[in-house]
Amino acid sequence: MKKLFRLFYTNLFLTNRLFGAVAACVVLFLLSFFFPWLGIVPDIAFYALLALLIADLFILYRVTDGVFAKRLAPERLSNSDENELSIYIENRYGFSVNIGIIDEIPEQFQKRDVWFTTTLAPGERKQINYMLRPTRRGEYEFGFIRVFVRSALGLVSKRYNFEQAETLPVYPSFLQMRKYELMAISNRLTEIGIKKIRRIGHSMEFEQVKSYVPGDDYRTINWKATARRGDLMVNSYTDEKSQHVYCIIDKSRAMRMPFEGLSLLDYAINASLVLSNVALLKEDKAGLITVGEKIGSIVPADKNYAQLNKIMEVLYKEKTRYLETNMEALYVTTRRVLKQRSLVVFFTNYESLPALQRQLPFLRRIAKFHLLLVVFFENTELKNLSEQPAKDVEGIYIKTIAEKFAYDKKLMVKELASYGIQSILTAPQNLTINTVNRYLEIKAKQKI
Structure with missing residues (x-):
């Protein structure tokens, strides 16, 4: 009661x-x-x-x-x-x-x-x-x-x-991954900012012999098949497949910086998941490595059905660390795990030129054996400060410092390019589109 x-x-x-x-x-x-x-x-x-x-x-x-x-x-x-x-x-x-x-x-x-x-x-x-x-x-x-x-x-x-x-x-953002997946399947990636890349030359991956149609490259004419059929026949080529694409995610303290509620690590994880999915749709092999003060998780490159779930389960548990990235361990791991030339997409962040220069020797060594793409972030807050008009002496000082940091980011891109290392300097919200763009460009130009 x-x-x-x-x-x-x-x-x-x-x-x-x-x-x-x-x-x-x-x-x-x-x-x-x-x-x-x-x-x-x-x-x-x-x-x-x-x-x-x-x-x-x-x-x-x-x-x-x-x-x-x-x-x-x-x-x-x-x-x-x-x-x-x-x-x-x-x-x-x-x-x-x-x-x-x-x-x-x-x-x-x-x-x-x-x-x-x-x-x-x-x-x-x-x-x-x-x-x-x-x-x-x-x-x-x-x-x-x-x-x-x-x-x-x-x-x-x-x-x-x-x-x-x-x-x-x-x-990690599997809804975003599905959106890009549907766009890739229906060849509509251009609708969300994925630009179409002009193909230079053609792949050597033979697909079939087909009848000539106006616009085909006359250099691909198969003269033996033409003689047998009595009609012009050309060789058709397709994109090279089963190429290795590795996403390396930096988990150091540089990736703790927040942007619109998410850390830079979360943006890198979401972009890695989308890039891995697009690579698998293109019949390439996707892999993953995470690194902080020591090597974290390693998912060897593969293209089987369960590969994306393996990558997602690993990314689900990753957290930022508080120490600097161990680049020596990363170099040793890439030499041990990556058995053939691969596209290595390294998601990290540099706020100053000396920070890049400390890692540059190891990046150059990795670039000797693989196609290295370094992805780092614009500081959008500093960029906004540099674009605002200064109203007093303090404003002039703040604007000057912000412009200096923004200029340093551009110097980092030039520094990497001087050693033949490709890079992407992007705002966090544009990370996924810019990364997938560059991957499709590299595939189109057959650089891997």
């Missing part, structure tokens, strides 16, 4: 309408002292309110399971993307009710205003959709779904608690 009573009052909430009605009764009682002609009006109002309150309690509590709610969530969430979740709600009362719903979302979002309101007719069912955008990989714990029900009287509200604690993993 004590437990039932505790459940009764812990799930009972008084509404503003009830407080307003009580305040009106108090005012009537006060006025009755000054205006005796009010008589028993305050008593009638009070007992009427009491009767309505009892009736409201009765109709809400006479049904133990008046509503049902359930959270509909995907098996995993995509980092940095808008993920759709839903709440299914069903009215089991015999009358219309006003519903308020609180979904206890994970603490990582730091949101306490996830509140939904709706009205349900008798037996009606609804699905309420909302979006969440996680900015960190890892496990996110969801709590209860709490539903507050009010009748048409609206004097009290009954709370229903639906225990649906669940943990959802947040993986």
